[in-house]
């Protein structure tokens with residue numbers, strides 16, 4: 003599955019934000035550079051000459067959006083003018099310059115062999131500090147290079163090639179140039195077909211017909227959660243799986259970013275909510291946790307409506323649904339959405355606690371009902387516990403950390419569940435430091451819905467639950 | 472705002488190492504440019520070369536400081552520019568110099584002179600607010616002036 007990750011490059015030109023500039027503009031009024039249309043005409047004209055050779059550089063600014071957001075459009079516009087000037091002085095005397103998107107530029111030079119040198123000068127110069135209206139800041143630049151006749155003989159071919167190279171440069175860590183290589187094309191095509199497969203699979207699933215159900219590629223798996231005090235099963239976390247017809251199982255770490263990128267995460271998220279609620283309605287008294295992406299959280303009203311609809315449709319007791327939100331989603335302004343969700347009666351879990359940015363002191367400011375302690379803390383549990391505590395040594399005592407989180411959670415009326423528990427010993431230690439619930443391979447791996455009745459039955463009668471008592 | 476007096480200080484590194492003579496010539500050229508152009512837009516300041524690094528203070532009206540800084544930014548003779556401070560000031564620290572020269576480390580005597588005022592530009596960068604930086608440059612400029620007379 004490793005190659006899936008490398009397929010998932012930033013989206014190709016069409017879906018990127020190129021909207022801020024009129025593509026039909028001949029001259030960009032802000033910078034005085036050529037517009038996209040003039041650039042295409044210019045390229046076509048030069049490429050029509052016999053033996054035509056040239057180098058095309060596409061330049062995307064890094065951090066420009068952040069600059070616009072933090073210092074405002076006026077300063078953003080002034081920065082663009084400075085960038086245009088710096089481009090002019092670094093690209094060489096007879097280079098042709100164009101602004102082709104909000105923060106995208108193009109440079110045409112005579113000699114393709116000089117493209118890499120020009121690209122490095124451009125990256126250097128654009129990356130130097132700016133002083134504008136009393137503020138100083140820096141920007142970065144990524145550059146994609148394509149040369150004629152090697153990488154293309156008409157303007158569109160050349161632009162596409164340079165664009166692929168640009169995305170590679172951005173994907174490789176920005177602030178660098180990349181030349182077009184045919185392999186980039188192959189990768190982009192693979193990615194595109196993966197994107198199409200995902201759309202198709204989701205749309206089939208959306209139609210909800212019996213016939214289509216047989217074709218289902220997306221499925222929810224469920225991982226049980228157990229009370230550490232009583233050993234009783236309390237619920238499940240629903241986890242997405244994608245069985246790709248030819249690639250096999252695609253891990254969520256690979257397809258969820260893709261879905262976010264191509265704008266399908268809402269569709270996927272709504273499907274997961276509905277499916278999980280329908281399932282959970284079949285297991286009275288047990289809770290189901292559904293993960294919500296930061297992108298879904300950004301459109302608060304839509305998320306709240308989707309949750310309300312899923313509850314209504316499935317007749318699930320709201321208390322049996324828990325929405326899981328990662329720490330990193332809390333960066334934005336999400337307070338209102340969280341409260342609206344709580345008002346529906348659903349639980350709210352803070353997921354992956356300990357890996358993001360929140361501090362213990364901020365925990366109380368959101369209406370969470372449960373803290374999910376990240377699996378990375380489990381290793382810490384194995385350390386000697388008896389004398390764990392801040393007084394023991396000057397170093398961090400992880401048992402003590404989990405104890406503090408658990409105590410804080412209890413104080414705020416939240417339960418604490420620890421993820422990634424694999425052994426009975428870990429479960430006992432987790433209970434000792436005050437965690438109230440656990441999830442992990444000790445209880446079970448995530449299982450498909452049809453394996454749940456068996457699992458519930460087995461768990462109710464099994465010895466494992468006694469051994470941790 | 473754009474008429475308010477501002478001070479901008481930065482460090483940069485020389486792009487490529489050069490011999491002492493070429494260095495003298497280069498710094499001479501830079502000072503020449505500065506002394507020709509800065510008076511015409513009312514910019515004053517000081518320049519230091521030490522340990523392969525430039526340190527410079529520019530002061531003047533906001534728009535003028537930004538204009539000159541942008542030109543200097545794009546000069547291929549130096550790189551790795553780090554802005555130390557950029558803020559409004561009440562009065563200039565180098566009112567009588569279009570670009571005072573605070574020293575160059577290729578002459579031994581002057582190197583010693585610079586060394587007792589500062590160790591490396593990093594030390595200056597560590598000083599809070601960059602205020603000390605201006606003070607150090609001022610001292611160097613004064614002593615440089617004494618030496619010359």
Ligand SMILES: Cc1cc2nc3c(=O)[nH]c(=O)nc-3n(C[C@H](O)[C@H](O)[C@H](O)COP(=O)(O)O)c2cc1C
Nearest residue numbers: 501504505508509525527539542543546548549570
């Ligand atoms: C470290 C450094 C400091 C400089 N300081 C100034 C300055 O204060 N004023 C100035 O006009 N040029 C300064 N320059 C030179 C400019 O970058 C540029 O070369 C010069 O303004 C070109 O003008 P000229 O052709 O009239 O010499 C400096 C260059 C460097 C490398």
